[in-house]
Amino acid sequence: MTEETRPQDELARHAAKMAKKKAARDKIMATKEGEKGLIIVHTGKGKGKSSAAFGMIFRCIAHGMPCAVVQFIKGGMSTGERDLILSRFSDVCQFHTMGEGFTWETQDRARDTEMAQAAWEKAKELIRDPANRMVLLDEINIALRYDYLDVAEVVAFLRDEKPEMTHVVLTGRNAKEPLIEAADLVTEMELVKHPFRSGIKAQVGVEF
Structure with a gap:
């Protein structure tokens, strides 16, 4: 049935409802x-936490709004977001990769803490x-989870020193409760299905 063939009373009810x-x-x-x-805060076990955060960064870039990214965990590997920002948008978005890789790769708590x-x-x-x-703090929740940073210090800084109109996005699974309480917007990504469980590795354009 097309809109043209729907009974007039049904169309009228829909119009009134809308x-x-x-x-x-x-x-x-x-x-x-x-x-x-x-x-x-973007947290949870599901995929898409950093991807959604970078979506907001690219919105800022599109509006000509100065912004910045600090990556707490990801090391020197090339990622689409970083390569694009550094090659095309470094005038409006600062990008700092400060981590040296995932914690299970570095296996050096003292060094990880120093870098965090x-x-x-x-x-x-x-x-x-x-x-x-x-300002996007990518994977900071991982650093907080392993106590490389003091969550109370982070929350206090955001409460007391963040400029009134600055948005701060914090990503990573296992966000700590004090941070969740302090946040204005919290999204938990729920894992329903992931190709990794079927033997599919991380792929260009999807994961990085």
């Missing part, structure tokens, strides 16, 4: 006038600069 829904939505939207820099601390110092510098409208 008009009622729009009126309710407009009423809600009329109360949403404020803006603020958000603390955004250095990444956090760079992150604070970038967040303090009010010119940066968004």
